Amino acid sequence: xxxxxxxxxxxxxxxxxxxxxxxxxxxxxxxxxxxxxxxxxxxxxxxxxxxxxxxxxxxxxxxxxxxxxxxxxxxxxxxxxxxxxxxxxxxxxxxxxxxxxxxxxxxxxxxxxxxxxxxxxxxxxxxxxxxxxxxxxxxxxxxxxxxxxxxxxxxxxxxxxxxxxxxxxxxxxxxxxxxxxxxxxxxxxxxxxxxxxxxxxxxxxxxxxxxxxxxxxxxxxxxxxxxxxxxxxxxxxxxxxxxxxxxxxxxxxxxxxxxxxxxxxxxxxxxxxxxxxxxxxxxxxxxxxxxxxxxxxxxxxxxxxxxxxxxxxxxxxxxxxxxxxxxxxxxxxxxxxxxxxxxxxxxxxx
Ligand code: PMP
Numbered sequence: 001x002x003x004x005x006x007x008x009x010x011x012x013x014x015x016x017x018x019x020x021x022x023x024x025x026x027x028x029x030x031x032x033x034x035x036x037x038x039x040x041x042x043x044x045x046x047x048x049x050x051x052x053x054x055x056x057x058x059x060x061x062x063x064x065x066x067x068x069x070x071x072x073x074x075x076x077x078x079x080x081x082x083x084x085x086x087x088x089x090x091x092x093x094x095x096x097x098x099x100x101x102x103x104x105x106x107x108x109x110x111x112x113x114x115x116x117x118x119x120x121x122x123x124x125x126x127x128x129x130x131x132x133x134x135x136x137x138x139x140x141x142x143x144x145x146x147x148x149x150x151x152x153x154x155x156x157x158x159x160x161x162x163x164x165x166x167x168x169x170x171x172x173x174x175x176x177x178x179x180x181x182x183x184x185x186x187x188x189x190x191x192x193x194x195x196x197x198x199x200x201x202x203x204x205x206x207x208x209x210x211x212x213x214x215x216x217x218x219x220x221x222x223x224x225x226x227x228x229x230x231x232x233x234x235x236x237x238x239x240x241x242x243x244x245x246x247x248x249x250x251x252x253x254x255x256x257x258x259x260x261x262x263x264x265x266x267x268x269x270x271x272x273x274x275x276x277x278x279x280x281x282x283x284x285x286x287x288x289x290x291x292x293x294x295x296x297x298x299x300x301x302x303x304x305x306x307x308x309x310x311x312x313x314x315x316x317x318x319x320x321x322x323x324x325x326x327x328x329x330x331x332x333x334x335x336x337x338x339x340x341x342x343x344x345x346x347x348x349x350x
Contacts, residue, residue: 007119007122008120011116011119011120013116014112014113014116015112016031017030017031017314017316018030018031018314019031020312020314025312026312026314027312027313027314027332027336027339027340028314028330028332029291029313029314029315029329029330029331029332029336029340030314030315030316030328030330031215031316031330032184032210032289032290032291032330033209033210033213033215033330034210034211034212034213034215034262034266034290035266035331035332035333035336036213036262036265036266036333037213038212038213038214038248038252038258039212039251039252039255039258039259040258041251041252041254041255041258042248042251042252045247045248045251046244046248049244049247053243054243056243057239058239058241058242058243058246059243059246060238060239060240061233062082062241062246063077064246064250065082065241065246065249065250065253066080066081066082066221068249068250068253068254069082069221069223069253072253072256073193073194073196073223075196075197075223076226078226078229078230079196079197079223079224079225079226079229080221080222080223080229081221081222081229081232081233081236082219082220082221082240082241082246082249083219083220083221083222083236083240083241084218084219084220084237084240084241084245085207085209085218085219085220086181086183086205086206086207086209086220086221086222087113087220088218088220088240089205089220089221089222089232090113090114090117090150090179090181090205091117092222092232092235092236093179093203093222093232094117094118094120094121094123095121095235096231096232096234096235097148097177097228097231098118098121098123098148099123100122100123100124101146102146102147102148103126103142103144103146103147103148103176104118104123104124104125104126104148104150105125105126105127105128105141105142105147105148105149105150106118106125106126106127106128106150107127107128107129107130107136107151107152107155108127108128108129108130108322109130109134109155109156109157109158109318109320109322109323110150110151110152110155110156110157111150111152111155111156111157111181111183112156114150128140128141129322130155130158130160130322133285134155134158134160134285134293134322135160136151136155136160136162138162138166138167138170141170141174141176142176143173143174143175143176144175144176145175145176146176147174147175147176147177148176148177148179149174149176149177149178149179150179150181151178151179151180151181152180152181152183152184153167153180153181153182153185153188153191153192154184154185154187154188154287154288154289156181156183156184157293157318157323157328158285158287158293159184159285159286159287159288159289159291159292159293160285160286160287160288161188161189161287161288161289163189163190164189164190164191164192167180167192168192168195171192171195171199171201171202172199174201175201176201177201177202177203178201178202178203179203179204179205180192180202180203180204180205181205182204182205182206183205183206183207183209183210184210184211184288184289184290185206186210186211186259186260186263187210187211187263187266187267187270187288187289187290188288188289189288191204191206192204193206193223196223196224196225197224197225200225200227200228202224203222203223203224203228204222204223204224205220205221205222205223206220206221206222206223207219207220207221208220208249208252208253210290211259211262211263211266211290212252212253212259213259213262214248214249214252217244217245217248217249218241218245219241219245219248219249263290266290266331269331269332269333269334269337270287270290270292270331272337273292273329273331273337273341274286274287274292276341277292277294277344280341280344280345280348281296281297281298281348282294282295282296282297282344283295283297290330290331291328291329291330291331292328292329292331293323293326293327293328294326294327294328294329295325295326296327298348299347299348301317301324301325301326301327302317302319302324304327304344304347305317305327307343307347308340308343308344308347311343313339313340313343315327315328315329315330315340316328316329316330
C-alpha cells in the first residue's frame with residue numbers, strides 16, 4: 001500500500017453479490033438478475049456475425065446504439081450516452097458533476113455503488129435516512145443549487161417507488177442536479193425518462209441488465225439534455241463499450257416486446273411471492289422492482305440467509321443497521337420461487 005493514494009488505503013472495495021458457478025442445482029436469487037433468456041434475435045445476429053470485425057476497435061461513441069435508444073424515446077442521439085453497465089455512467093457523473101464544492105446526497109439505504117464512488121473519488125457526502133417504512137421524504141433534500149442528489153427509483157434494496165407526479169413536482173422546484181437511477185423501472189408503473197429534456201437539472205440512467213436479461217454484456221445509458229451528455233462524453237473512456245455489446249444491445253432494444261413480456265411475468269411472480277411470504281410471517285415491503293425486501297418475523301434474517309445458502313439457494317443479506325433484519329430476494333422463475341418457498345417453510349417449521 002506504500003504507493004497507493006491515502007484515501008484509497010482505508011476504503012473497502014465494493015462488494016457485489018456472490019456469483020457462484022452457474023449449475024443446475026443452484027437457485028440464484030441474490031443479484032437481481034433475470035430468470036429469463038434475452039431476445040432470440042441476439043442469437044441470430046451472433047450466428048451471422050463476421051468474426052474478422054473483431055480486428056477493429058468498436059465505435060467509440062456507440063452512435064448506432066445511441067440512435068436506437070434515442071428513437072424509442074423520441075430523443076436525438078445527442079441526448080444519450082451509452083456506458084459499460086450503468087455503474088460506469090455513475091463514475092462519469094462523478095467525474096463530470098461531483099466535487100467537494102457540491103453537496104452530494106444519497107438516501108439510506110440505496111444502491112451502495114454511489115457511496116463506494118464517493119470514497120473512491122474522496123468526496124464528502126450526506127445521507128438522508130428513509131422513513132421507518134423506507135419511504136423517501138423528498139422534502140429532506142436540501143434545495144440548493146450545489147446539491148447533487150442520487151435517487152434510485154425504484155430504490156435499491158427496498159424496491160420502494162416514487163410515482164411520476166411526486167417526482168416531477170420535486171424536480172420542477174429543485175435547484176440542484178438530480179440523477180434518477182431507473183435500473184428497475186420496467187417492473188414499476190412509470191418512469192420519468194420522458195422528462196429528461198424538459199428539466200436541465202435531470203439525468204436519468206437505465207440499464208439492460210435487469211428487464212432485458214443482459215447483465216452479462218454490461219450496457220447502461222444516461223439520458224439528459226445535450227449539454228449534460230456532452231460533459232459525460234468528455235470524461236468517458238475512449239472505447240468504453242465493446243463491439244459485441246453494442247450489437248447485442250441494439251437487437252435487444254429492437255425487441256422490446258420480449259422484454260415487456262418477461263417484465264410482466266416477473267411482476268406477476270413478485271405479487272404472488274409477496275402474498276405467500278406475508279402468509280409465512282415475513283413482513284414484505286411493497287416493492288416495484290424485480291426483488292423484495294422481507295423481514296422474517298419468526299427467525300433471524302442472517303440465519304435464514306445462511307441456512308438457504310447451505311441448500312444452494314442464494315439470497316442477499318446486508319449487515320447494516322437499517323437492513324440487518326431483512327433478506328433481499330430476487331424474483332426468479334415460478335420454479336425457482338417455489339423451491340425457495342419450500343425451503344423457507346421448512347426453516348419456519350424447524
Ligand atoms: N442501479 C441500481 C439501483 C442497481 O441495483 C444496479 C445493479 N445492481 C445498477 C444500477 C447497476 O446496473 P448495471 O448492471 O447496469 O451496472
